[in-house]
Every structure is written in C-alpha cells, then in structure tokens.
Amino acid sequence: MPHEIEPARGKLGILTPGLGAVATTFIAGCLAVRNNIAKPIGSLTQMGTIRLGKRTENRVPLIKDFVPLAGLDDLVFGGWDIIPENAYDTARKSGVLDGQTLDLLKDELRAIQPMKAVFDQDFVKNLNGSHIKSGKNKQDLADQLRRDIQTFKTDNDLDRMVMVWCGSTEAFIEAGPVHQSLEAFEEGLKTNAPGISPSMIYAYAALKEGIPFANGAPNLTVDIPALQELAYSARVPVSGKDFKTGQTLLKTILAPGLKARMLGLAGWYSTNILGNKDGEVLDDPESFKSKEMSKLGALDYILQPEIYPDLYKDYHHKVRIDYYPPRGDNKEGWDNIDICGWLGYPMQIKVNFLCRDSILAAPLVLDIALFMDLAKRSEMYGIQEWLSFYYKCPMVAENLYPEHDLFIQQTKLKNTLRHLMGEDLITHLGLEYYYEN
Ligand SMILES: NC(=O)c1ccc[n+]([C@@H]2O[C@H](COP(=O)([O-])OP(=O)(O)OC[C@H]3O[C@@H](n4cnc5c(N)ncnc54)[C@H](O)[C@@H]3O)[C@@H](O)[C@H]2O)c1
Secondary structure (H helix, E strand, O other), X not given: OOOOOOOOOOOEEEEEEOOOHHHHHHHHHHHXXXXXXXXXXOOXXXXXXXXXXXXXXXXXXXXXXXXXXXXXXXXXXXXXXXXXXXXXXXXXHHOOOOHHHHHHOHHHHHOOOOEEEOOOOOOOOXXXXXXXXXXXXXXXXXXXXXXXXXXXXXXXXXXXXXXXXXXXXXXOOOOOHHHOOHHHHHHHHHOOXXXXXXXXXXXXXXXXXXXXXXXXXXXXXXXXXXXXXXXXXXXXXXXXXXXXXXXXXXXXXXXXXHHHOOOEEEEEEEEEEEOOHHHHHHOOXXXXXXXXXXXHHHHHHHHXXXXXXXXXXXXXXXXXXXXXXXXXXXXXXXXEEEEEOHHHOEEEEEEEEXXXXXXXXXXXXXXXXXXXXXXXXXXXXXXXXXXXXXXXXXXXXXXXXXXXXXXXXXHHXXXXXXXXXXXXXXXXXXXXXXXXX
C-alpha cells in the first residue's frame, strides 16, 4: 500500500542561511534549468530513474515522475547572509558560473537579497560582516529569524518551506549539557549559553516553524539531542551533515570496491588545495577541525577494521586542506592509496581530481531540499537516514552506526522511495531468473 503523501501543491520556499558560492550556484542553476539554458546534471531527483518490480517488467520511471516532488517552477529562493550583496553580485564574485549565463538570469538573481544574519565570530574566526542582527539574547535572535520566515512565507505566497544550511563551517565543538535536552537548550537561549552556535539558532527557528532543516556543513548544529527532541516532538524532518562532494565522494566510491575484493589498505593520504571563501574559513584550525572530523570517519565505517584486522588494522589515514587563492572554487585533490593484494604484495593508486566545489554541491542542495519536503509531506520526521547518500558524515539515531558506502546509501534511498509508493523493495536476489526461466 502506498504511504499517505500530501500532494506537492503550491509553492515551496527554499531558505539557505548562507548565500555564498554553493547557495548562489544552486539558485542560478535552478533558474537556468527552468529557463531551458542548461541541464540539471548531478541531480538524482531531476535525472535519475528507479527500477520497479521484476527486471522483466521494464518499469524504469524517472524518480521525479514516480514520487510527488515539488517541480522546479514551484521553487522560491531566499536566505540570510552577513554580507548584504544580492545573489547576482555574489555569484559573479564567487566565479563559479560564467558571466554570460549569469547575465541571462540577472533580474531574477538580483531580486534575491539576503536577510540580516545571526552571526557570532567566535564560531567563524576568518569572517567579518556588517549585515547582522542584534538582539537582547539568543532567544530574541531566534524569534527574529522566525519572523523572517513567516514574512517570507506570506510575501511569496508559499505553501511549504525547507531550510538548508549553506553557511560557513563553524568551529568544532562537542555536545555539552546545554545540548542534552530541549529544556536545557531553551534555557540556554535565554541566558546566551556560549555553546549555542548561530547554525543551531537557525535550526531551532526552522523546527519551531515546522520547517525541515538540512545541514550542508560539518557543524554540530542539529546533531544534538535537544534539537532532535524538538524535531520529533514537532514532527519535522532533519538531516545532515556536510555535503558529500569531491574527495570524500570518491573515497566512498573507491573504498567499498577495494573491500568488496578483499584488498588490504596500508594507508590513504588525501590532500587538497582550494582558494574560495570556504577555503579561507577552513584555514582557521577550529573550522578545519570540524571538516577534518567529518572527512576522517568514512573509511573506518566502510572498511570495518575490527571485522577485517588482516586487511585494515592500523592503516594510516591523513586528510589535509590548504587554502590556495589562485584556484578559486576549482579545488584540486590528490589521493595516494597504498593497498596490498595476494600474499600482501603492495600496490599504489593515485587519484588526482580537478573538481569544481560548488558545481558538485549545487545539485545536492536541490535534491536534499526536494526530498526533505517529500519527507515532511509523508509524515517522516526526525533524522532522515535514507538521505545519508548526500552527506560526508551522516546523522543516525543513537546507538546506530552511520552508513558511508555510497552504493548501500543509494539502495537505501531508492528502497525508501519504493516503500513510500507501495512498491516491492529490490533485493537483487533475481529469483525470477532462477525459478521462473
Ligand atoms: N562546495 C562543496 O563542495 C561543499 C561540500 C561540503 C560542504 N560544504 C559547505 O557548504 C558551506 C558553504 O560553502 P560555500 O563554498 O558556499 O562557502 P561561501 O564562503 O562561499 O559561503 C558561505 C556563506 O555563508 C555566510 N555566512 C557565514 N556565517 C553565516 C551565518 N551565521 N548566517 C548567515 N550567513 C553566514 C558567509 O558570509 C558566506 O557568504 C560551507 O560550510 C562548506 O564547508 C561545501
């Protein structure tokens, strides 16, 4: 039986705290696709298909025709930033999309003006801005964000909204007492508890407004018991964290393959150079620590050294990011992978990925926004583990381990869609072949 899913009628607002390179590349991209200027390459919701039933049935619809997703024409974009520049000017400065394409979208992009941000330099040392809210305490700032959301909804005649954090990476912090319950968190808002970061205030405001919240950066944000309690009690979906793009995407493609063939690993050395504003923020050791923690987890979970000590015990894993301005958004990543085969004979793999950071991240923002809206309309609330596919450091319920293998993540995502629509899950057993032919 298909799940009860509310139809995607009316307009969907997508709000991004942070209107920088990723957010403007995402928005400009959606507008370009809407205007038939370009194709939504990299977006599973727009280009992907899903196999249904037995292979012999030949049922392979596009995902967007199979599940009731909001259409691109029904999206409205807005956000907050500490810099008052409109989306056109920021996109121009970010240097990701070419000027010719941006000029075709100039009027629509110029109309997107960021709202004043909630910001605290203690959490992002290398940034400074003038477009910032002031308030008597963090509760007051959360209330101001809630009013922004309500006004944006009314002004744009929206039916529903989602929020996707596209702001800078905040300094690494661990969950403390103020994060352990909603009660403690709300008390902390009133007393300006230092452990409550700006991204947590946005997440709190979104959840209080019944709006799904997704976290594209490695900040702790919604990955704390207090906000998860709110997500469950208010019946709102949350997901995160840190968009899985460049190097970690390749890592979670390659590592499952090595493991599938029982090839051993002695070490994996990863280094990157990038020259955009994200790179500048990550040049601060506290913000880098958030990113490093998010990037380091994947291999251990995929390779399971505790189950395969002969293959993966004590492998050396190192991740570096260096800020190098000449490259702008065009990140370059190098991986040196020391593997071993039959009888322990060593081999090496070298990967040199000349990628484009925001080009890889933009379609993820779109997919995550559309799927989070689908989750909300399907009454799926709390942590959306089926969206792990999109994240470097997937959020999971307490006592569960995160799934990092891209192919298991993809199966989980597609099976969730099949389940929602009352279709059989695909197990790849191929019984029809063995028993029917
Ligand atoms: N591009 C990728 O491949 C990728 C992958 C994973 C994660 N991310 C994360 O996505 C985020 C955005 O990346 P980007 O390249 O667009 O960076 P960016 O620096 O171009 O944009 C971030 C924007 O957020 C704004 N900002 C910072 N704190 C804010 C706050 N409290 N409220 C509102 N605005 C705030 C900044 O002024 C800036 O304009 C970063 O945290 C980055 O680590 C990016």
